[in-house]
Amino acid sequence: LEHLIKGSDVIVDALLGVGITGEPREPYKSCIMEINRWKGRKKIVSLDIPTGLGSKISIKPDLTITFHDIKEGMNKENSGEIVIVDIGIPDDAVRYVGPGELKVLYPRNKPSSHKGENGVVLVIGGGKYIGAPAISGLAALRTGIDLCYIATSKKVKEVLSEIIEKKPLLPLNLIVFGVFDETLDKKSIPEIERVIERADTVLVGPGLGREEEIENTVLELVKICKTKGKSLVVDADAIKAVGKDVDVIKNSRAVVTPHAGEFFNLTGEKLPKDLEEREIRAREWAKKLGITILLKGEEDIISDGRRVKRNKIHNPAMTVGGTGDVLAGIVSALLAKGVEPFYAACIGAFINGYAGNLAFEKFSYGMLATDIIDMIPEVLKKHL
Secondary structure, eight states: OHHHHHTOSEEEEOSOOTTOOSSOOTTHHHHHHHHHHTBTTBEEEEESSOTTTTSSSOOOOSEEEEESSOOTTOOHHHHOEEEEEOOOOOHHHHHBOOHHHHHHHSOOOOTTOOTTTTOEEEEEOOSSOSHHHHHHHHHHHHTTOSEEEEEEEHHHHHHHHHHHHHSTTSSTTEEEEEEESSSOOGGGHHHHHHHHTTOSEEEEOTTOOOOHHHHHHHHHHHHHHHHTTOEEEEOTHHHHHHHTOGGGTTTSSEEEOOOHHHHHHHHSOOOOSSHHHHHHHHHHHHHHHTSEEEEOSSSEEEEOSSOEEEEOOOOGGGGSTTHHHHHHHHHHHHHHTTOOHHHHHHHHHHHHHHHHHHHHHHHGGGOOHHHHHHHHHHHHHHHO
16 A cells, blocks of 8 residues: 555545544555554545545545535534535435445444344323334334333233233233233332333333323433433323423433424414424424434324425325324334434435325224334334
8 A cells, every 4th residue: 555655646535435433444544544654645535535534544635525514523623624426416316315324324233232232212102092112112122222111000011911921922022011900109109210221212202191290200311311412202192291390301312203283283373384493493492402203194204403304205195193103113123223303314214204105005994003003124124
């Protein structure tokens, strides 16, 4: 390499792109160090991003020619002069989620990994409603996590236990704890907190109900999750509870999944019908709260206050009950597997919608939320 560089005027760095994780390994590490040794003596130009950007060892170019747009983390100090070139990416590919995020960002299991290392989700739900927490838990499992715990009422546990006995292969990996009597209350917090310790991500809300005691308990549990640094999905009935004190989720690794009515419960603001205006409101509130918002609608809007994506992959039959619980479970699984909140919401919306379309092809308007769950592995098989 040294001999080649000596005979050249310009060094073009096209070694590694945006898809790498961790520190560059050999032989790339030695190449980076050798190229940087010629800094100031040869012109160094990186393509798209400097190799190793964001790690301890990276190319230090004079110029970076980046494709389509500046990549996250790039600045003059680490990338030199930055020139953006148009490579013909359609506007819709930028605006809408698609299979690309899933293919690039979904964490594959390492051959050496053990049970629990590929994601553990806790679903806190049920009491008023039986099916919601189970639907979320099964969706999370189908998205590729190792374990799913459900903290629910004793009644719901009994019903789920009967289902497991009758059809053991479906919900076998759901580990169900009956921690409260009829509805969630503060007496159950210590036992739930012990389960929170075991989880990577907590999903709170499916099927809980909206009584004052439930909502106050939700607030306490969300505070515990934030204090312990757990990623969090706030869905369904828990959204109204959090709207009573939004400070509990501020600047956290939380994804909140409201429809228009729940967005009002969260923010006190009614959404306009215009899609562009909705996007502005969602982005503003995501930025204000320091969270990711996945606003469900005819076109889903996903924003972390800085970035915005939309999702239009779904169908009218997905108004059937339980599809929101499926979505929440998928997003929870992606968070538990280590995907950052914004992309967990983006990929989750895509998987849910694509699986819904596959289910619609088979069952038409008679499809159920559980049919969508069954199609999640088909989405993963197709795009991974």
